[in-house]
Amino acid sequence: MKLDDVQRIAHLSRLELSQKEAEAVLPQLQAVFSLVEEMQAVNTEGLEPLAHPILFLRELAQPLRADEVTESDQRTENMQSAPAQQDGYFLVPKVIE
Template identity: 55%
Template sequence: MSLNSEDIERIAHLARLELKPLERERLLAQINGFFDIVEQMRAVDTKGVEPLTHPVAALMDVHLRLREDAVSETNQREANQQSAPAVERGLFLVPKVIE
């Protein structure tokens, strides 16, 4: 996949960017370079390759340091909801925005 100058103009318009001609050319080259890298990555056969838990796991054994899931603060729901305009059964009430 590659983009052309019309695509760059459309993207700039959607992003509300005002690009000079030289900036458009540079951006076009950078984006197309990115797509070239993606195509090279897609061409690599990865069947049978296990995903890594961490990028460094390919070089050394990595143990994830996970903390114990424990409560560290008291429940302050009522205090936090005092400034809310509407609360019902411990939940914030908000206006319906989607029909």
């Protein structure tokens, strides 16, 4: 990848890059393309694609907690500070007509 490539990519992306900005972006893009080449070099023949990468890392993934009620109903206490309420709901001024 060369500086001309950076300017071409910037143009296609509708970005305006100065010469100095393009020079700063060049090594970053080279690193990205290098990583892509490295990943493409891996032999994946015979491997089934994963529906989601977390399925492969299930033992490393953060487990979901049980879906249980842990809070008690505090509606009455919460409604005490409401300036206006009706049927257990806060009333607010209409802001869209």
